[in-house]
Each structure stands twice: as C-alpha cells, then as structure tokens.
Amino acid sequence: MTLAPEARHAKPDTPRNLSMVGISALEDWEQSLSPATARVITGDARDTGLPDDSVDLIVTSPPYWQKRDYEHQDQIGQESTPQAYVESMMECLDEWKRVLRPTGSIFLNVGDTYYNRSLMGIPGLLEFDAVQRGWLIRNRIIWTKDGGMPEPAKNRLANRHEYIIHLALKPNYYYDLFGYAEYMGNGANPGDVWKINPERNMGSHLAPYPQELVRRSIMLGCPPQVCLTCNKPRTRVFERTRELDPNRPQAKRAMELADAARLTDDHIRAIQATGVSDVGKATKFQNGTGRNSKEVQRLAAEAKAALGGYFREFTFAKKVTTGWTDCGHGTPARGIVLDPFMGTGTTLKTAQEMGRDAVGVDLLPLMEEREVPAPRTSAK
Numbered sequence: 107m108t109l110a111p112e113a114r115h116a117k118p119d120t121p122r123n124l125s126m127v128g129i130s131a132l133e134d135w136e137q138s139l140s141p142a143t144a145r146v147i148t149g150d151a152r153d154t155g156l157p158d159d160s161v162d163l164i165v166t167s168p169p170y171w172q173k174r175d176y177e178h179q180d181q182i183g184q185e186s187t188p189q190a191y192v193e194s195m196m197e198c199l200d201e202w203k204r205v206l207r208p209t210g211s212i213f214l215n216v217g218d219t220y221y222n223r224s225l226m227g228i229p230g231l232l233e234f235d236a237v238q239r240g241w242l243i244r245n246r247i248i249w250t251k252d253g254g255m256p257e258p259a260k261n262r263l264a265n266r267h268e269y270i271i272h273l274a275l276k277p278n279y280y281y282d283l284f285g286y287a288e289y290m291g292n293g294a295n296p297g298d299v300w301k302i303n304p305e306r307n308m309g310s311h312l313a314p315y316p317q318e319l320v321r322r323s324i325m326l327g328c329p330p331q332v333c334l335t336c337n338k339p340r341t342r343v344f345e346r347t348r349e350l351d352p353n354r355p356q357a358k359r360a361m362e363l364a365d366a367a368r369l370t371d372d373h374i375r376a377i378q379a380t381g382v383s384d385v386g387k388a389t390k391f392q393n394g395t396g397r398n399s400k401e402v403q404r405l406a407a408e409a410k411a412a413l414g415g416y417f418r419e420f421t422f423a424k425k426v427t428t429g430w431t432d433c434g435h436g437t438p439a440r441g442i443v444l445d446p447f448m449g450t451g452t453t454l455k456t457a458q459e460m461g462r463d464a465v466g467v468d469l470l471p472l473m474e475e476r477e478v479p480a481p482r483t484s485a486k
C-alpha cells in the first residue's frame with residue numbers, strides 16, 4: 107500500500123454549468139485528479155481529529171466484545187458488560203456522525219459473542235441504541251462464509267456468519283444500487299446476504315476482513331467524485347432503453363410486435379413514462395403537473411394497442427448509465443473512505459484500488475508492523 111500525505115487534488119480549469127455530464131467527462135476528471143491517497147492516523151475511533159463533514163463513507167470492523175485483547179488502555183472490546191461495549195460504540199457513532207458528510211453512511215461489520223453459554227445479542231443492541239440516537243438502519247447484511255474457526259461446543263451449531271450493519275444519517279444518503287447490481291450480475295437487486303470466503307492469511311492471528319466485503323460496501327456507498335464547494339456527491343444518471351432480454355419468450359414476442367408496428371423510441375419511452383398505472387413517473391415525458399402530457403398519453407395508447415398485454419415488458423427494459431450529475435462547480439474531488447479501526451489496512455488498500463481517497467485510524471500502528479493477539483476460543 108502506498109501511504110501518501112493528505113490528498114491534494116489537481117484543479118484544471120474546467121468550468122461546467124451542466125446539470126449532468128456524460129460518462130467520458132467523469133473519466134476525464136478521474137484522469138486529471140492526483141492518484142488516490144491513503145493516510146494513517148494514530149488515534150482513537152471516538153476522537154479522530156478529522157474535520158466535520160469530510161468523509162463520504164465509513165467501512166470498518168471494530169474489535170468484537172470480549173474477543174481480542176489489544177493491550178491498550180483505550181481499546182474498545184474489553185468492556186466488562188455488553189452494555190458498556192455498546193456505549194463505547196455509541197461514542198464512536200457520535201464522532202462518525204460529525205465527520206461524515208450529510209450524504210454519508212457506514213458499513214459496520216460486527217459479530218456476536220457467547221457469554222455464560224448464551225449469545226449476547228450484541229448486533230441487535232447496537233442497532234437499537236443507534237436508532238435511539240437518530241441513525242437509520244438501512245440493512246442488516248448477513249456475511250456468510252464456508253468453514254471457520256473450529257468450535258468446542260457439542261450442543262449447538264458452529265457460527266458461520268457475521269453482520270454488516272448499514273447505517274445512514276438521512277434518507278437521501280449516497281447509494282449506487284444500479285452500479286452494484288451490474289457488478290453482481292444481472293441488474294436485479296442482489297439481496298442482503300453476502301457469501302464471501304476469507305481471501306488471505308486470516309487464519310492464525312490476523313483479523314482482517316476480506317477485500318471483497320470492502321469493495322461491495324464502497325461500490326454501494328462511496329461516490330467516485332464529490333463537489334467540495336457544495337459537498338454533494340455526483341450520482342449516476344441512467345435511462346431505460348428499449349432493449350429486452352431475448353431469452354424470455356414474452357420479451358421476444360414484445361420486440362416482434364413492436365417491430366411489426368414500427369413503434370418509435372418515443373412510443374417506448376411513452377410506455378415507460380405512463381407505466382402500468384398511467385400515472386407516470388418519468389419527468390422527461392410529463393407536462394410538469396405530475397401527469398403525463400396529452401402527447402405522451404396518445405403515444406402510449408398507440409403502443410398499447412399494438413402490443414396488447416406485452417406492453418408491460420418495456421416497463422422493465424434494460425437501464426443504461428447515461429452520465430453523472432454535475433452541480434457546475436468545476437473539478438470535483440475523489441470520494442473519501444474512513445476506517446476508524448484500521449487494523450491491517452484492508453479498507454485503505456481497497457479504497458485506493460477503487461480510486462477513492464482513504465483515511466485509517468487506529469490506536470496502534472498498522473497491524474503488519476505489530477504482534478496481534480489471538481482470539482479467545484472459550485465460547486461454549
């Protein structure tokens with residue numbers, strides 16, 4: 107990993123007063139920025155020293171309760187009760203609320219702990235208290251893996267999953283479901299179970315999480331570019347095409363009927379604007395009153411007459427990215443990812459690889475440079 111000083115962004119003179127730029131403009135800007143940086147701070151996750159509103163996404167894995175003793179007086183994880191542990195984590199959330207931009211969010215990887223032969227329900231306690239403090243719990247993702255540490259208990263199943271809690275400050279947090287769904291395969295919502303197996307030396311004493319877990323979190327939650335003037339992330343703009351999946355017989359028939367009736371792109375867009383209910387959602391094709399204009403309704407009616415029940419097919423045609431939003435304030439900066447429990451630096455490395463700037467905080471130096479405690483294996 108290259109550890110560089112704080113990001114310094116090149117600022118070429120490229121004023122753009124458009125509300126949207128094409129994909130190539132995003133790539134041009136990407137080229138013009140200095141390489142993505144990773145910065146390491148020795149400090150406490152509850153007091154990072156970072157400026158207010160300076161981070162787009164937090165991806166992190168704190169020490170789990172009563173698992174590893176990092177032998178530091180300020181460490182989190184060795185509190186005497188689950189409640190005290192949750193209280194420490196709430197102090198973290200208060201600090202993270204301060205450093206996150208309003209559109210920011212957190213992917214928090216946590217596991218539970220057996221104590222006196224019972225699970226303590228720690229992820230649930232964390233979620234409950236976070237909601238009381240105004241956080242939105244958007245997902246509790248199950249991270250499942252094949253295999254894992256051998257467990258001594260003979261009257262319960264071995265634990266093979268952890269959680270990734272996705273917390274946001276406001277409903278309009280940055281989220282690129284479209285890009286993520288494309289990455290995961292077929293464009294549909296891929297769901298809240300992540301099967302990710304360990305990737306590297308995670309066995310004996312290091313406690314890193316897999317890069318793939320971080321990659322998915324960044325893809326979903328960290329904008330590639332952010333405007334430093336208005337603090338807004340650039341978001342993907344996409345449009346439905348008329349392209350359907352030819353492997354589905356209904357879709358194939360819909361395309362045949364559309365060709366036979368020589369339906370134009372405007373016809374197809376009119377179907378997509380009116381949708382199944384005729385109320386209409388696509389702003390481009392409306393008359394500004396929230397209803398579809400007369401012309402759109404006429405085109406949709408013609409198309410529906412030609413397609414019959416097959417018109418529905420075009421309401422879920424393939425979407426493509428047409429560009430990214432632009433607030434018009436010139437060259438943006440890279441999105442910034444923070445890991446306040448940096449450990450071996452998995453988050454920083456992944457963020458840099460994905461063209462995001464990264465900041466890591468830890469009480470101790472990068473784990474590669476220190477002895478790491480073994481986990482307790484007394485859970486029964």
Ligand SMILES: C[S@@+](CC[C@H](N)C(=O)[O-])C[C@H]1O[C@@H](n2cnc3c(N)ncnc32)[C@H](O)[C@@H]1O
Nearest residue numbers: 150151167181182314315447449450452468469
């Ligand atoms: C589970 S490890 C993180 C592993 C990391 N995700 C990785 O991939 O390497 C937890 C880290 O939290 C650090 N830590 C514990 N208490 C802390 C605190 N109060 N503030 C900052 N770091 C802390 C430990 O030193 C340890 O490096």
